[in-house]
Amino acid sequence: MWRDARLVAGKDLRVEWRSRVALNQIVPFAIVVLLLFAFALDPDRGFLRRAAPGLYWVAVLLSALVVIQRSFAAETVDGGRDGLRVIGLDPAAIFLGKALAASAVLLLLEVVLAAGVMLLYGADFGSAFILVVVTCLLATAGVVAPGMIYGALASGVRVRETLLPLLFLPAVAPVMIGATRSFEAAINHSPAEGWRWCGLLGVFAVAYTALGLAVFEPLLEDS
Amino acid sequence: MTTALSTPENRTAVPAHTGSRFSRVLGAVVALGLGLVAVLGLLISPADEVQGDAARIMYVHVPSAIVAYLAFGVTALGSALYLWRRSDFWDATAAASAEIGVVFTSLTLVTGMLWGKPTWGTYWEWDPRLTTTALLLILFLGYLAVRGIAAERKVRARRSAIAGLVAFVDVPLVHYSVDWWRSLHQKATITRLSPTISGIMLFTLMSGIFVFIGLYLWLLIHRFRVQYLEDELAEGGLAEAIAERRREAGVAV
Numbered sequence: 276m277w278r279d280a281r282l283v284a285g286k287d288l289r290v291e292w293r294s295r296v297a298l299n300q301i302v303p304f305a306i307v308v309l310l311l312f313a314f315a316l317d318p319d320r321g322f323l324r325r326a327a328p329g330l331y332w333v334a335v336l337l338s339a340l341v342v343i344q345r346s347f348a349a350e351t352v353d354g355g356r357d358g359l360r361v362i363g364l365d366p367a368a369i370f371l372g373k374a375l376a377a378s379a380v381l382l383l384l385e386v387v388l389a390a391g392v393m394l395l396y397g398a399d400f401g402s403a404f405i406l407v408v409v410t411c412l413l414a415t416a417g418v419v420a421p422g423m424i425y426g427a428l429a430s431g432v433r434v435r436e437t438l439l440p441l442l443f444l445p446a447v448a449p450v451m452i453g454a455t456r457s458f459e460a461a462i463n464h465s466p467a468e469g470w471r472w473c474g475l476l477g478v479f480a481v482a483y484t485a486l487g488l489a490v491f492e493p494l495l496e497d498s
Numbered sequence: 499m500t501t502a503l504s505t506p507e508n509r510t511a512v513p514a515h516t517g518s519r520f521s522r523v524l525g526a527v528v529a530l531g532l533g534l535v536a537v538l539g540l541l542i543s544p545a546d547e548v549q550g551d552a553a554r555i556m557y558v559h560v561p562s563a564i565v566a567y568l569a570f571g572v573t574a575l576g577s578a579l580y581l582w583r584r585s586d587f588w589d590a591t592a593a594a595s596a597e598i599g600v601v602f603t604s605l606t607l608v609t610g611m612l613w614g615k616p617t618w619g620t621y622w623e624w625d626p627r628l629t630t631t632a633l634l635l636i637l638f639l640g641y642l643a644v645r646g647i648a649a650e651r652k653v654r655a656r657r658s659a660i661a662g663l664v665a666f667v668d669v670p671l672v673h674y675s676v677d678w679w680r681s682l683h684q685k686a687t688i689t690r691l692s693p694t695i696s697g698i699m700l701f702t703l704m705s706g707i708f709v710f711i712g713l714y715l716w717l718l719i720h721r722f723r724v725q726y727l728e729d730e731l732a733e734g735g736l737a738e739a740i741a742e743r744r745r746e747a748g749v750a751v
Binding site: 421424425428432433434438441442445446448449452453456475478479482483486490493494496 | 581633636637639640643644647653656657659660661663664665667668671672674675676678679
């Protein structure tokens with residue numbers, strides 16, 4: 276299973292690397308979102324800095340939406356999805372592989388966005404670096420796992436562009452809340468509170484990863 | 499209940515209406531019960547000491563909320579059982595229950611907001627329960643959107659079952675996170691309303707809950723049967739059209 280997952284992840288990352296869509300389109304998109312927040316909120320630095328954790332995670336969720344759409348667009352064209360099934364890969368491994376690849380792309384985006392938030396909004400995450408990193412890792416897993424489930428569900432459907440946000444965004448509300456509070460705790464130098472939220476993020480990530488491993492087989496039965 | 503009735507010959511066996519003796523009796527009892535709760539809630543029970551007449555909305559709000567959560571529980575159960583048994587019965591049950599759940603969730607939110615205005619002073623408080631309920635509504639609107647995608651019966655049922663299950667797993671996580679988020683700033687708001695109720699008010703509330711659950715069952719039975727007939731029609735209609743074309747062409751059916 277791990278071998279299959281590595282194969283699928285490698286394939287997705289190779290597609291991503293060769294097309295450069297993440298780099299040339301999704302990263303600029305994420306930065307535009309950061310700029311839009313500044314336009315909306317009046318670039319009074321104090322205000323942006325206070326709202327930075329929440330704005331950061333909204334930007335991450337919007338970028339994640341694009342990453343998930345990308346991840347399944349690759350399978351929709353040229354019957355890629357049927358191809359995956361025909362090769363005889365374990366559906367759970369396909370889930371894991373695609374989730375790992377999407378997580379890698381999303382983590383890269385998070386690094387770019389973090390730099391953007393620090394530079395543009397003047398936020399300082401430096402004081403609790405480990406908390407910030409752990410929050411990002413757990414939140415990424417928690418965003419990508421339901422994203423893969425809903426992405427597979429919506430792929431191949433005519434209304435997928437509108438269906439995916441409707442399904443995905445309300446489902447990851449707990450990640451939004453938990454990751455934002457954890458970042459706030461990091462900025463406010465009260466890491467103990469942040470670790471509590473990390474616990475919640477961990478539970479969320481584990482629950483959805485388990486669910487994804489379980490339901491990917493019936494999900495891929497769709498043609 | 500789950501046998502396919504899709505050949506043209508036995509389609510007459512499918513009833514043309516969705517009532518049965520049981521559902522008619524249940525409907526009559528529920529109608530009477532609703533009248534009784536209205537009389538109890540509006541006339542007989544006293545106004546609340548603190549909130550006055552505004553508290554009477556509780557007799558609609560609390561039963562709606564209970565039915566909303568019950569309906570989504572049934573949808574989740576139906577979804578899980580569909581994935582396990584793959585029977586159309588559970589798919590139709592989940593579908594019927596989700597629609598009713600959306601109606602009662604909306605009713606809960608509207609009555610909650612109307613109640614909030616005189617008691618909290620605003621229509622919306624970021625109360626954990628209210629916030630969770632709002633997200634629950636959106637999650638299940640997503641479920642209905644998945645159901646609405648035209649697809650083969652089996653494909654639609656499988657997709658919907660997964661969507662229902664995934665949404666249901668989210669509900670406790672949403673509730674927990676919202677509760678935790680808000681409790682850092684304030685205590686859960688509902689608990690400071692009518693901390694204890696007793697006597698006729700409690701009786702009215704309990705009657706409301708029972709009657710609303712009866713109403714849910716009545717709606718569920720009818721919606722289930724409509725769903726079943728729709729699915730039969732969709733499948734049978736195709737079989738019938740093929741048979742007709744074959745007859746036209748003079749091929750033995």
